[in-house]
Amino acid sequence: MQALVIAAHGSHLNPDASDPTYAHADTVRETGAFDEVRETFWKEEPHFREVIRTLESEEIFVVPLFISEGYFTEQVIPRELRLEGWNPEKWDSDGTSATEVTLEVGDAEKTVHYCGPVGTHDSMTDVIVQRAETVTGDHDVGEGVGLAVVGHGTDRNENSAKAIEYHTERIRERDRFDAVQALFMDEEPEVDDVTEYFETDDIVVVPLFIADGYHTQEDIPEDMGLTDDYRLGWDVPSTVDGHRIWYAGAVGTEPLLADVLLERASDAGATLGDALERIRRDTTHNDAGAPESDSSHARTNGKPVTDS
Amino acid sequence: MTALETAVDTLLEHADDGPVAFDGIRLESDGEETYTLSTPTIERDGLEAAVLRDVLTGLDDLEPYVRNWYHWQVRTGGEGTARRAFLRWCEHAPRSTDETQGAEPGDESLTPPERDAALETGIDREWGQLAITARFLDNDDPNGERVYDCWHVDDADTALEELEVLDEPRDARKIATTDEDGRYRPLKTAPTLRSGWAFTGLSGQELVDTVGFIYPATIANWHREQRGNLDVDHWVDTAARQTGIYDVIDELPREALNWLAEACCVDSQCLRRREWEYDAGDDLEPAGGDGPFPCREPCSLVVAAARKWAILESETEKTYELELTTSEWNQLADLIDAVADGRVDDIREADVNDGANRYRARYLRAKRFDDGELDARERSE
Ligand code: SF4
Numbered sequence: 001m002q003a004l005v006i007a008a009h010g011s012h013l014n015p016d017a018s019d020p021t022y023a024h025a026d027t028v029r030e031t032g033a034f035d036e037v038r039e040t041f042w043k044e045e046p047h048f049r050e051v052i053r054t055l056e057s058e059e060i061f062v063v064p065l066f067i068s069e070g071y072f073t074e075q076v077i078p079r080e081l082r083l084e085g086w087n088p089e090k091w092d093s094d095g096t097s098a099t100e101v102t103l104e105v106g107d108a109e110k111t112v113h114y115c116g117p118v119g120t121h122d123s124m125t126d127v128i129v130q131r132a133e134t135v136t137g138d139h140d141v142g143e144g145v146g147l148a149v150v151g152h153g154t155d156r157n158e159n160s161a162k163a164i165e166y167h168t169e170r171i172r173e174r175d176r177f178d179a180v181q182a183l184f185m186d187e188e189p190e191v192d193d194v195t196e197y198f199e200t201d202d203i204v205v206v207p208l209f210i211a212d213g214y215h216t217q218e219d220i221p222e223d224m225g226l227t228d229d230y231r232l233g234w235d236v237p238s239t240v241d242g243h244r245i246w247y248a249g250a251v252g253t254e255p256l257l258a259d260v261l262l263e264r265a266s267d268a269g270a271t272l273g274d275a276l277e278r279i280r281r282d283t284t285h286n287d288a289g290a291p292e293s294d295s296s297h298a299r300t301n302g303k304p305v306t307d308s
Numbered sequence: 309m310t311a312l313e314t315a316v317d318t319l320l321e322h323a324d325d326g327p328v329a330f331d332g333i334r335l336e337s338d339g340e341e342t343y344t345l346s347t348p349t350i351e352r353d354g355l356e357a358a359v360l361r362d363v364l365t366g367l368d369d370l371e372p373y374v375r376n377w378y379h380w381q382v383r384t385g386g387e388g389t390a391r392r393a394f395l396r397w398c399e400h401a402p403r404s405t406d407e408t409q410g411a412e413p414g415d416e417s418l419t420p421p422e423r424d425a426a427l428e429t430g431i432d433r434e435w436g437q438l439a440i441t442a443r444f445l446d447n448d449d450p451n452g453e454r455v456y457d458c459w460h461v462d463d464a465d466t467a468l469e470e471l472e473v474l475d476e477p478r479d480a481r482k483i484a485t486t487d488e489d490g491r492y493r494p495l496k497t498a499p500t501l502r503s504g505w506a507f508t509g510l511s512g513q514e515l516v517d518t519v520g521f522i523y524p525a526t527i528a529n530w531h532r533e534q535r536g537n538l539d540v541d542h543w544v545d546t547a548a549r550q551t552g553i554y555d556v557i558d559e560l561p562r563e564a565l566n567w568l569a570e571a572c573c574v575d576s577q578c579l580r581r582r583e584w585e586y587d588a589g590d591d592l593e594p595a596g597g598d599g600p601f602p603c604r605e606p607c608s609l610v611v612a613a614a615r616k617w618a619i620l621e622s623e624t625e626k627t628y629e630l631e632l633t634t635s636e637w638n639q640l641a642d643l644i645d646a647v648a649d650g651r652v653d654d655i656r657e658a659d660v661n662d663g664a665n666r667y668r669a670r671y672l673r674a675k676r677f678d679d680g681e682l683d684a685r686e687r688s689e
Contacts, residue, residue: 012494012612015485022481043608045496046524050604053528054520056389075551107539 003036003057004028004265007048007077008065008210010041017211018044020252021065027258027283033275034061034265042072048080052108060112061265065252067119067151067208068163069098082106083114095159096120096166100268113268118252118260119163119208121267125170127256130284132177132204135236135248139285142176146198150191150207150220153184161187164208177204185219192223195241202237202244210252221247255283311451312371315378316364320357322381330381331402331420333373347373348419369421375452376420383453384512390531394519395512398456399423399431399442409536427454436523436579436600437461437501440515456515460503471506477517480507484522489653495609496524497579497601523579526601533583533602541605544587547614554611560618562586566593568617571648572610575599580607630684632676639663639672 006025011017021039029037040051052060062081064073069091078086083103091098098116105112118124128149132141149171151164161184168182178200183191194203205224207216218230226234226247237244251257259279266272309317319335322328323343327336334346343360344353349369364370380401386392393407402417418426428450430443439461445453463471474480487493487500507518519527532538543565547558560568569592573582580603582596596603606614632640642663646652655662662668676683 012609013492015492022478026478043612044494045607046520047608050525050529053390053532054525056386056391071552079549079551 001035001057002059002061002270003038003055004034004261004270005038005040005051005055005060005062006065006261007040007051007062007081008042009072010044011213012043014213017213020211020250020257023253023255024065024258024261027255027279028261028275030282031262031272031275031278033262033270033272042076042080048077049082052081052105052110052112055110058110059270060110061115061268061270062112063115063261063264064117065210065261066117067210067252068160069093069095069117069120070159073098073117078114081112081114083112086114091116095162100264102268113265113270115264115268118257118264119210120166121260121263122170123260123263124251124257125167127254127260128167128206128208128251129171129174129176130256131206131248131251131254132246133285134254135206135246136202136204141204143178144200145177145202145204146179146181146200147171147177148181148183148191148194148197148203148205150183150185150205152209152215153187167208185215185223190223191220194224194245195243198243200243202246204246204248206248206251209250212250212253216250256280258283311449312365312374315374315382315452316361318382319364319374319377320361328377330377331373333370333377333420372420372424375450376423379452379454390528391513391516393531393534394516394527395442395454398433398440398515399427399454403534406536407531407534410534410538424450430457434461434600435519436497436526437499438519438522439464440519445509454512455508456510456512457506457508458510458515458518459506460501462503463506466503468506468508471504474505474507475509475514477507477510477514477521480518480521495578495607496522497526497599497603498577499575499579523601526580529602529604530600538583538602538604540583542584542587542590543592543606546584546606546611550611554615556618557611557614558618559622560614561621564617564621568610568614570594572613573597573603576649578603627687628684629687630676630682635663636672636676639668643669 006021008018008021018039018041025037025039028034036055036057038046038051038055040046040048042048046054064077066072074088082105084106085103090101093116098120100113100115102111102113104110132147133139149164149168152160154161164182164184168180171177172180179198181189181197183189183194183197185191189197194205207220209216221227221230221234224245224247225240226238226245234247237246259276262272262276262279266276319328323335323337328334332347336344338344338353341356343355343357345355345360345363346352347370350367352363355363364374384392384395393403396403400416400418401423423431427442427444428447430441433440437460439459441457442454443457444450445455459471483502483505484496485493486502488502493500501522510518516527529538547560550557565586569582572578573596574594575597579599580601581599583602584605585591646655646664652664655665657666659665660668
């Protein structure tokens with residue numbers, strides 16, 4: 001038997017923080033590729049500490065639902081899971097290239113394949129692009145459009161900016177958008193000055209965050225001037241300094257992210273059958289280009305759902 | 309082929325691979341193409357295969373044993389798993405001796421015939437605020453297959469039509485997320501599970517999944533406790549392991565841990581029974597509570613609160629002078645009690661006899677506050 005464990009942050013205060021985790025877990029469940037699929041959290045239950053014992057499978061694939069390598073993926077999760085002999089060097093990563101390490105755990109007779117976070121997987125690039133398609137409702141969005149990928153910046157760990165830059169560069173190489181720019185909340189180049197980095201009329205802004213919350217629903221919209229007060233919501237698109245800004249909200253809410261979870265497990269040796277193809281089919285846009293996303297913005301015309 | 313015939317055939321196949329002994333039935337091939345069969349009331353040997361088959365399908369006394377064997381050994385499986393132990397607990401089935409070391413005394417197990425009779429009407433169990441009923445899927449044509457119903461203990465007497473009927477375990481996540489008043493429940497074992505819903509006709513796996521969404525990891529830890537191998541991490545271990553912003557919690561004074569446990573880890577706040585102590589052999593003062601599920605280490609909520617208290621406890625105490633009447637002094641205690649006991653919303657608007665009444669509190673603030681703070685002077689020694 002094999003199990004997929006999705007390790008996310010969660011929240012003591014905000015019930016919506018775990019929504020993307022549950023949504024992607026359910027998408028993976030539907031494929032039937034794993035005997036067991038389990039969500040686990042740092043701030044909710046089951047806690048990282050107690051998740052392994054809830055599983056019957058001997059082979060467990062743990063994928064951190066985090067954007068970058070760093071404090072959580074290198075210290076907190078391995079420690080709380082009791083990964084024996086863990087050392088960040090086992091990932092042999094440059095900050096964005098962690099794939100997998102196979103270890104035993106201290107409290108059960110299980111083999112854990114500890115995978116790199118979703119945020120640094122190559123297929124995350126596709127999720128960002130699809131997020132742009134979703135928010136614009138345009139399957140072919142790119143020409144005449146600029147794309148900003150927004151991250152936290154240095155925060156607690158240096159790798160958070162690396163992940164943003166990594167995908168920005170990969171999208172740039174595809175030559176799909178007129179311009180692609182990495183922007184940050186707490187370092188240069190700053191998201192506040194978004195319009196200064198683009199010559200195109202249309203700018204799609206995709207924050208590289210897992211869940212919608214304070215940063216994506218309050219800070220960034222206000223910093224960019226989409227609204228003076230996040231509680232009043234904003235339009236998609238909103239006009240700022242003569243540019244139309246298509247603000248996408250957290251990339252982690254894009255249904256295609258479930259595909260990255262599977263890719264991570266597949267890279268680590270999980271047997272998936274046709275699950276990857278099925279997930280891609282079910283979570284990418286159909287021919288009509290109609291987004292199947294449950295994006296809060298698509299539903300609420302820019303008003304944060306947490307606001308109701 | 310009837311369900312019983314299928315079960316008998318499967319049982320015979322198993323007996324050819326080795327002796328079968330399960331919940332009171334014993335069947336063994338003696339190598340001469342004959343079999344020995346026994347239950348607490350029947351003892352037969354030298355049975356040829358054809359005769360044995362007739363006995364197993366024909367004797368009413370044997371049917372509960374055969375069906376029971378088939379349900380657990382073929383349909384359910386999972387020998388040694390928490391899932392199986394929990395489902396067996398649900399219907400008072402005997403568990404292996406190593407699974408009952410920590411069992412509650414008086415938890416008598418039932419024999420297959422006793423359970424057969426009871427499963428027709430349903431066997432009720434409680435798991436925290438959950439009422440669970442195990443019953444036969446089909447009483448008219450019983451093949452031994454169990455299904456489970458699960459709802460809130462407070463709804464025991466509520467008609468099903470008045471409840472939101474659910475059958476998908478994932479729906480339990482929504483139920484567990486907010487309390488009766490729509491407030492978020494960050495602690496899943498807080499005794500604030502809302503009522504008004506019912507899962508019906510769940511399979512064993514679905515029941516375990518449902519319970520897993522409502523009370524995560526409780527089955528796994530209960531199972532470890534029943535086997536006498538619950539791995540408890542005491543406060544000093546958990547505190548020492550923390551990093552980042554929680555690094556400070558090991559500075560929380562020993563004495564403050566007692567207050568923390570009294571604040572958070574009591575039955576009125578949490579259905580888990582605190583098994584962790586300050587350190588092995590160094591117990592905290594408050595009792596661990598009578599909760600049904602063992603708590604094997606400080607949870608993330610307690611760790612987050614401990615961080616706050618560790619920071620607050622680093623302040624030095626001072627002595628303040630302020631003017632209050634006796635009633636006002638008592639009112640401060642009323643206010644603290646009302647908040648601590650979660651009573652604030654129950655105090656009626658016009659009940660000015662209650663010190664924690666909103667008008668009383670506003671009056672006190674109007675009278676004794678200066679610039680948004682209690683008007684007091686720090687006394688210099
Ligand atoms: S640490 Fe205390 S509050 Fe937290 S789960 Fe255990 S008993 Fe409950």
